[in-house]
Amino acid sequence: MGRLAHGGTVLATAAAGAVRALVVPRRRRPTTGPDRRPARWQVVTVDRPPEQVLPGGRWPEPLRPLDGAVELYLRPAPGGRGTELSARPLGGRPELPGMAAHLVGDDPGLLIRETLRRAKQYVETGEVLRADRSRLDRPVVRR
Amino acid sequence: MRALCWEGAGALAVREVPDPELRNAADMIVRVRRSATCGADLPLLAGRTPFLAAGDVLGHEFLGEVVEVGPEVREHRPGDRVVVCAAVSCGSCWYCRQGLYASCDNGSTMPARAEAAWGQPTGGCYGHPSALGGFAGSHAEYARVPYADVGAFTVPEPLDDHRAVFASDAAPTGWMGAELGGVRPGDVVAVWGAGAVGQLTAQAARLRGAARVIVIDRHPERLLMAELHAGAETLHFERTDVPAELRERSGGRGPDVCVEAVGTEPDGAATRSLADRLGDVGRAERPLAVREAVHSCRKGGTVVVLGTFSGFVDTFPLGSVMQKGLTLHGARQHGQRYIPMLLRLMARDQLTTEHLATHRLPLEQGPAGYELFRDRADGCVRTVFAP
Numbered sequence: 001m002g003r004l005a006h007g008g009t010v011l012a013t014a015a016a017g018a019v020r021a022l023v024v025p026r027r028r029r030p031t032t033g034p035d036r037r038p039a040r041w042q043v044v045t046v047d048r049p050p051e052q053v054l055p056g057g058r059w060p061e062p063l064r065p066l067d068g069a070v071e072l073y074l075r076p077a078p079g080g081r082g083t084e085l086s087a088r089p090l091g092g093r094p095e096l097p098g099m100a101a102h103l104v105g106d107d108p109g110l111l112i113r114e115t116l117r118r119a120k121q122y123v124e125t126g127e128v129l130r131a132d133r134s135r136l137d138r139p140v141v142r143r
Numbered sequence: 144m145r146a147l148c149w150e151g152a153g154a155l156a157v158r159e160v161p162d163p164e165l166r167n168a169a170d171m172i173v174r175v176r177r178s179a180t181c182g183a184d185l186p187l188l189a190g191r192t193p194f195l196a197a198g199d200v201l202g203h204e205f206l207g208e209v210v211e212v213g214p215e216v217r218e219h220r221p222g223d224r225v226v227v228c229a230a231v232s233c234g235s236c237w238y239c240r241q242g243l244y245a246s247c248d249n250g251s252t253m254p255a256r257a258e259a260a261w262g263q264p265t266g267g268c269y270g271h272p273s274a275l276g277g278f279a280g281s282h283a284e285y286a287r288v289p290y291a292d293v294g295a296f297t298v299p300e301p302l303d304d305h306r307a308v309f310a311s312d313a314a315p316t317g318w319m320g321a322e323l324g325g326v327r328p329g330d331v332v333a334v335w336g337a338g339a340v341g342q343l344t345a346q347a348a349r350l351r352g353a354a355r356v357i358v359i360d361r362h363p364e365r366l367l368m369a370e371l372h373a374g375a376e377t378l379h380f381e382r383t384d385v386p387a388e389l390r391e392r393s394g395g396r397g398p399d400v401c402v403e404a405v406g407t408e409p410d411g412a413a414t415r416s417l418a419d420r421l422g423d424v425g426r427a428e429r430p431l432a433v434r435e436a437v438h439s440c441r442k443g444g445t446v447v448v449l450g451t452f453s454g455f456v457d458t459f460p461l462g463s464v465m466q467k468g469l470t471l472h473g474a475r476q477h478g479q480r481y482i483p484m485l486l487r488l489m490a491r492d493q494l495t496t497e498h499l500a501t502h503r504l505p506l507e508q509g510p511a512g513y514e515l516f517r518d519r520a521d522g523c524v525r526t527v528f529a530p
C-alpha cells in the first residue's frame with residue numbers, strides 16, 4: 001500500500017504488508033510570510049489489517065466525500081492494533097482548492113477526522129451508525 | 144408513542160413523540176417493559192449538561208420485549224425478553240475487543256463532541272445528549288437498540304423484570320467498581336453512596352470475598368438496605384467523622400479499596416468554593432466523596448470513581464494520590480462484559496436487586512417519579528416506570 005492521493009490513485013503501490021513509512025522532511029519554518037507547512041495529518045486507527053481498510057486500493061465509501069481534497073496514507077499500527085489511516089488536505093494549511101475548501105470548511109481537521117471515523121466504523125462494523133431521525137423529519141405515527 | 148421528555152431545567156413532561164425506527168441493519172426495536180431512573184439523570188434533569196435539547200427522551204436502564212429486528216441481527220427475535228446495556232457499543236472495535244465497551248470507538252453518532260469535552264470520543268449511552276451518541280432514552284413505549292447483538296441480552300425465564308432491569312446499568316457498574324478496585328478476600332472496602340450503584344458495589348465486594356464492607360451515606364433507609372442486602376456496615380456521614388471511623392474500622396490502615404458512587408449531588412452544589420468562583424466559573428464540580436475516599440484510602444490502595452463527573456472538579460487532593468502511592472481508576476460501565484454473568488447470579492439469587500425498585504409507576508407519572516427520586520423522598524432509591 002503506501003501513499004494515496006485524491007481519486008483513489010495509488011501513488012506508491014506495494015504488496016499488502018510491505019507498507020513503508022512516509023518520511024516528512026523537517027523544514028525550518030520561515031519567520032515571516034504565510035505558513036507554508038503542510039497541514040497536520042489526521043489519523044484514526046482501524047482495528048483491521050491494511051488490506052481490509054483499502055481493499056484493492058479503493059477508498060471505502062464513507063471517505064469519498066474527501067475525494068480531491070485530501071491525500072491518504074496508511075501503515076500498520078504497532079502492537080497488532082490494526083492500521084493507522086491518515087489524511088491531510090491537499091494544498092497545505094491555509095489555501096484549500098475551491099471544492100476542498102467548500103467540503104472541509106474552516107476547520108479541515110475536524111471534518112477530516114469525522115470522515116476518517118466514519119470510514120473506520122464502516123470497515124470495523126460494516127455500517128456507519130446513523131443517529132435517530134429528528135422529530136421534524138418524521139411524522140408522529142402510532143405503532 | 145408516549146415518552147418522558149426533558150423540557151428544560153427541572154422540567155419533564157410525558158408527550159407524544161415519533162416511534163423509533165430501524166436506522167442500521169444491526170438495530171432492533173424493543174417494546175419497553177421497565178425503565179429505571181439513575182443518578183446519572185440528575186445532572187441532565189437539572190439542565191447542567193450541554194447539548195441536551197428540549198424534547199429529548201431520558202432513561203437508559205431498561206428491559207423490554209423485542210418487536211422488530213434489522214437484517215443483521217442474529218441473536219434476537221421478536222418476542223424475546225431482553226435487558227439492554229445502558230452503554231451503546233459496537234462489539235468489534237479494539238476497545239470492545241478488550242472488554243472496554245464504554246470506550247467503544249463506534250458507539251456514538253457525534254464523536255467530535257465528546258472529543259472536545261474529554262480529549263477522545265467515548266462510546267454511547269441512551270437518553271443522553273449528543274456527546275454520548277445522540278440516542279433517544281428508554282422512558283418511552285419503544286426504544287431503538289443499535290448493535291442489538293452486542294448490547295441486548297435475553298433474560299432467563301424465571302427472572303423477575305424488577306430484578307433483571309438492574310443488569311442494564313446499576314449492577315454492572317457496581318460489579319465493575321469492585322473489579323477495578325481489585326477487591327480480594329480479606330479486603331476492607333469502603334463505598335461512598337448507598338444509591339443503587341453503591342449498594343450493588345457493596346454486594347459485588349461481598350461476593351468477591353471482602354472481609355468488611357462499609358457503606359457511607361446520609362439516608363437511613365438506603366443504609367439499612369445496604370446492611371440487609373449487602374451485609375455491609377454503614378456510616379451516616381452527617382453524624383460521624385468518616386475518615387476517623389474508617390481508620391478505626393480498618394486497624395488504622397485505611398480501607399484497601401475505596402469506591403465513590405456519588406457523583407455530583409444536586410443539593411450539595413450550593414456552596415461553591417473560592418477556587419471554583421475564580422477559576423473555571425460555574426463549571427467545576429466539588430468531588431466531596433472523592434476527596435474523602437482519597438484521604439481515607441490505605442497506602443498503595445485503590446480508589447475507584449464511578450460517579451458521573453462531566454468535566455472539571457475543584458480542589459482534588461493530588462498530593463495524597465502521589466504521596467500514598469494510590470491507584471486511581473474511573474470508568475463508565477463496560478456492561479456487555481458482565482451482564483451474562485450478572486444474570487446468572489441473579490437467577491441463582493446470589494445477586495438481588497428488586498428492593499432497589501422502591502417506586503414502580505406507570506410512565507404517565509414520569510415527572511412525579513423523578514421528583515421522588517431527585518428529592519430522595521418517601522425512601523425512593525429508584526423509580527421504575529412501566530410504559
Ligand SMILES: NC(=O)c1ccc[n+]([C@@H]2O[C@H](COP(=O)([O-])OP(=O)(O)OC[C@H]3O[C@@H](n4cnc5c(N)ncnc54)[C@H](O)[C@@H]3O)[C@@H](O)[C@H]2O)c1
Pocket residue numbers: 180181182183184185312313316335336337338339340341359360361362365380404405406407408411431432448449450451452474475476524
Ligand atoms: N460509571 C458508570 O457507568 C455509572 C453508571 C451508573 C451510575 N453512575 C453514577 O454513579 C453515581 C451513583 O449512582 P446512583 O444511581 O446510585 O445515584 P443516587 O443519586 O441514587 O445515589 C447517590 C447517593 O450518594 C449519596 N451521597 C451524596 N453525597 C455523599 C457523600 N459526600 N458521601 C457519601 N454519600 C453521599 C446520596 O445521599 C445518594 O444516596 C451517580 O453519579 C451516577 O451518575 C455511573
Ligand SMILES: [Zn+2]
Pocket residue numbers: 181182183184203204229312313
Ligand atoms: Zn445510569
Ligand SMILES: [Zn+2]
Pocket residue numbers: 232233234235236237238239240246247248249250
Ligand atoms: Zn466498539
